[in-house]
Amino acid sequence: xxxxxxxxxxxxxxxxxxxxxxxxxxxxxxxxxxxxxxxxxxxxxxxxxxxxxxxxxxxxxxxxxxxxxxxxxxxxxxxxxxxxxxxxxxxxxxxxxxxxxxxxxxxxxxxxxxxxxxxxxxxxxxxxxxxxxxxxxxxxxxxxxxxxxxxxxxxxxxxxxxxxxxxxxxxxxxxxxxxxxxxxxxxxxxxxxxxxxxxxxxxxxxxxxxxxxxxxxxx
Amino acid sequence: xxxxxxxxxxxxxxxxxxxxxxxxxxxxxxxxxxxxxxxxxxxxxxxxxxxxxxxxxxxxxxxxxxxxxxxxxxxxxxxxxxxxxxxxxxxxxxxxxxxxxxxxxxxxxxxxxxxxxxxxxxxxxxxxxxxxxxxxxxxxxxxxxxxxxxxxxxxxxxxxxxxxxxxxxxxxxxxxxxxxxxxxxxxxxxxxxxx
Numbered sequence: 569x570x571x572x573x574x575x576x577x578x579x580x581x582x583x584x585x586x587x588x589x590x591x592x593x594x595x596x597x598x599x600x601x602x603x604x605x606x607x608x609x610x611x612x613x614x615x616x617x618x619x620x621x622x623x624x625x626x627x628x629x630x631x632x633x634x635x636x637x638x639x640x641x642x643x644x645x646x647x648x649x650x651x652x653x654x655x656x657x658x659x660x661x662x663x664x665x666x667x668x669x670x671x672x673x674x675x676x677x678x679x680x681x682x683x684x685x686x687x688x689x690x691x692x693x694x695x696x697x698x699x700x701x702x703x704x705x706x707x708x709x710x711x712x713x714x715x716x717x718x719x720x721x722x723x724x725x726x727x728x729x730x731x732x733x734x735x736x737x738x739x740x741x742x743x744x745x746x747x748x749x750x751x752x753x754x755x756x757x758x759x760x761x762x763x764x765x766x767x768x769x770x771x772x773x774x775x776x777x778x779x780x781x782x783x784x785x786x787x
Numbered sequence: 788x789x790x791x792x793x794x795x796x797x798x799x800x801x802x803x804x805x806x807x808x809x810x811x812x813x814x815x816x817x818x819x820x821x822x823x824x825x826x827x828x829x830x831x832x833x834x835x836x837x838x839x840x841x842x843x844x845x846x847x848x849x850x851x852x853x854x855x856x857x858x859x860x861x862x863x864x865x866x867x868x869x870x871x872x873x874x875x876x877x878x879x880x881x882x883x884x885x886x887x888x889x890x891x892x893x894x895x896x897x898x899x900x901x902x903x904x905x906x907x908x909x910x911x912x913x914x915x916x917x918x919x920x921x922x923x924x925x926x927x928x929x930x931x932x933x934x935x936x937x938x939x940x941x942x943x944x945x946x947x948x949x950x951x952x953x954x955x956x957x958x959x960x961x962x963x964x965x966x967x968x969x970x971x972x973x974x975x976x977x978x979x980x981x982x
Contacts, residue, residue: 575970579944579951610977617926618945624836625843631857632831639824639864714886717956743959 569597574604578611716777726785735780742773816876820867827867831860834877838884844942845888847931855891859884885943885957892935922980929979933972940965941972 574597580586581594598605724732746769749762818826838859843852863883870879930938930946939958943949944965949957951965958965 576966579966579969611973614973614976614980615945617922618941619948621923621926621946623840625840626836627839627853627856628849629853631835631839631853631860632828634857635831635860635864636824636828638861639827713959714956739959740961743961746959 569593571597571601571604574598574601575607578608582608582612582615712774713777716774716781719781720777723781723785726787727780727783728786731780731783731786735776738776739773742769742776745769746773816867816870816872819864820870827860827864830863830876830880834880835860837877838880841881841884841942841947842888844927844930844946845885845939846891847938851891855888856884858891859887862887881947882957889939889958892939925980926976929976932979933975936960937968937972937975940968941976944969945973 574594577586577590577594581591586594598608720735746766749766749769815826815829819830835856839852839856842855842859843849846852846855859880863880866883870876930941933941940954943954943957944951951962951969954960954965955962960968
């Protein structure tokens with residue numbers, strides 16, 4: 569084992585998650601390398617310090633009144649139409665707006681998936697689409713993404729390694745593109761072109777994940 | 788010298804996963820999911836400290852942390868129907884909060900407009916013998932001064948106990964990138980703490 573390999577495995581080693589052979593190999597490297605020994609001690613000290621930090625801090629003001637005002641409004645709507653009806657209505661809006669998104673509803677994990685027409689992908693997001701994204705909020709995108717990744721993870725034994733590699737590689741490419749667009753937007757927040765590009769990237773990523781999750785079993 | 792808030796000693800990590808008696812929690816969550824605002828307020832009171840501190844550590848800005856903590860609870864209220872009960876409510880809420888903070892980061896319109904403080908509103912645990920208050924304060928300030936990506940990965944990995952695989956999925960970066968950010972964060976922190 570060399571110093572770079574040591575650095576890659578240091579967390580697994582500290583967490584006791586390395587296999588016997590690898591852990592032994594790492595210990596042998598430590599016996600001969602004063603630099604990595606010092607690195608390990610330093611990281612262990614920092615981790616201990618971080619782990620011992622407080623886990624709770626009351627905010628300077630009570631946040632509940634603001635939360636209550638908003639949840640009470642939702643309650644009124646919920647009480648009138650019911651949660652499932654509300655989500656179904658939201659899904660219908662999503663279809664009209666050509667947005668690709670997913671809702672995981674209830675403890676039974678019922679899934680409502682909607683897909684946009686292919687032409688919309690090629691022509692870029694419409695104003696309505698952008699408005700829809702704004703309405704949905706980026707957090708919804710992240711939640712949907714995480715949930716689809718969970719679904720993909722659950723199916724990965726049914727898909728070939730090659731397929732999984734292609735999917736993950738493409739997700740990464742889109743992530744990098746989104747990071748670059750986000751950075752540019754940081755300097756020019758009102759840039760409509762960049763906003764469209766970002767919305768398009770969100771949509772493509774969800775689309776990619778949905779396609780992967782729906783793929784027939786290969787293995 | 789700023790007045791630093793004092794918080795109670797941090798319980799062991801395993802204990803953080805369950806708040807209160809599980810049956811009572813389940814009852815509160817079920818009631819809240821059916822639209823009971825009072826039940827949701829109880830859940831809020833029990834969890835707001837942890838949610839707020841997580842937001843504060845991840846974003847480094849007290850006023851933004853308040854907004855994000857509020858948003859996290861509102862998101863939790865909206866998504867209570869998707870809470871399946873296979874983890875503790877506090878664990879699920881933690882994940883919702885992380886998503887809210889990361890979502891805000893992607894919402895770039897306000898990202899660069901905020902001025903990041905140097906961690907002066909972060910807590911110092913004066914009742915715990917190790918680490919010393921001075922060390923903890925130095926660490927909190929140094930964490931607050933980290934670049935966004937490095938701070939996120941350090942807080943999630945070394946403070947909150949997430950693994951790289953999960954961080955990669957939550958933040959949308961590759962596992963290797965998460966490891967590299969952690970390496971960078973630790974290097975910067977050790978340098979800051981040594982100076």
